[in-house]
Amino acid sequence: MELTPSVLEMDFSEVQKRICRFIREYVKNAGAKGIVLGLSGGIDSATIAALSSLAIGGENVIALMLPEKENFDQKDIDDAQVVADKFKLQTQICDLSNVLSCFYKGIPVFEPKDRLCKGNIKARTRMIYLYYYGNKLNKIVCGSSDKSETMMGYSTKWGDAAADITPILDLYKTQVRKLALHLGIPEKLALKPSTPALWPNQTAENELGIKYETLDLILVGLERFMTPQEIASQLAIEKSLVEKVKVRWLANEHKRRMPIGPKIGYRTVGNDFRLPRHTY
């Protein structure tokens, strides 16, 4: 296989159709009254918001905007609002600042300078809001993780990765951008640098240390069982970079699975208790 950007090309009309069908059937089978999702002003959440609206109608989708003072940027709220208006979503703004302050004050070992641990509180607090709305209004929580960040484990465990459905889970970031454009999401938003917004000026590409255009080609090579040497040669990059990506991908399997326990019984949850996933 030749590792060129063309391997990431897709028929985005077909992708849109397939994802919308998936969302529609899941919500219907679950007997839910729609979807709740977080709308950050970023590309992934804009894309799932658009897809949810196209699948079940914007009036059945509640988009929560969850700003907090440390990361606040009016541009993000404005971008989120553009998407909400275009796809006719219900919106609600919940300022997390007070709740987060309580966490910071209430945790005896809290260390403000440890921005990762602190940032993860933010991601998990957003999750709590989404699940509260889901629970209260009988709606499905729709997550926005994509394939690139899921493979890299670039997410907060039980935070932004927590959801009932994740419609763009099988699309790499560069594919999500193209799907977003296909869906009519404005270009300035579709091409905006991705950020988990755990602290100010954080961007995904800076943290991962690689551009998504390169990362996605490495990941697609790994997905198709190519060796790091083959991938590195084809992309004309250092083999060590590919190996670094591979190590990170493998090391983060714990984020993609149920918690593990020792095998003791006849059939074990998350192991050989193999049941169909139902939505009722």
Added chain:
Amino acid sequence: MKDKIKLALAQISSKREDKEANLQKIEKLTRKAKDLGADLVIFPELCLSGYVVRDQIYELAETVPGPTVEKVEELAKKTGMHIIFGMPELSEKTQATIFNTAVLISPKGLIGKYRKMYLPTHSVFEEKRYFRPGYQTAAFPTELGNIGLCICYDVFFPEVTRLTRLKGAQLIVCISASPAVRRSYFETLTCARALENTTFLAYVNLAGVQDGLQFWGGSRLVSPSGDVLAKAKYDEEDFVTCEVDYSDLRTAETFIPTLKDLRPELFDKLKEYSERL
């Protein structure tokens, strides 16, 4: 035997773990097929139980003959229809040995069954974990002509349909539960299997979504010269009737004489070399 028969391709989505609901759908569509003048109605692979049922398969499997087959026999008798459908079959001799089976029933009762020979266990598929493979191809002489049966992934192995055809099948029915990412393979292979054997091939696939797997539908009747004579919608439930005119077999066999030109000595070589792979 009739020179022409009418088929109904019942491309349904089945409700997982709900045999009663699926049987009701089978009954409703069999009656519809009857009203439309069809002789044979065909339902997809494992449509009785659902495809993605994992460990629940042990609760859903039944013997053939067994309670569900008796109900479908009753339905066939009442409607005068021939019916083909897929179900998990429990061996009569054990309590947890299961086959992925296609059942053929006529108005006079059970004609026969086919146990899937090639069980996909790769990618999203885990059939070998649950099913024992069958060991026999199946071609049954019926009032509607000689009908052969195969199931889904079997169609990737030309020896299954070849042997079925050599046993006399004029119409090969392939029931399926194929997810959307594999659509192009099946569209190619169903035509190839019909053409290389100069036989009619009716392919009936599931529709709907089960555990994230989206079944692509696209059920079809392919002529002995590889032409798609009828086709159901992609992805959604659909119901299509179409005609098999057995006189087309002669036209195809004279124009594409693959059966006349068979070279049996190659089959020995196939065996020899496949054992060495």
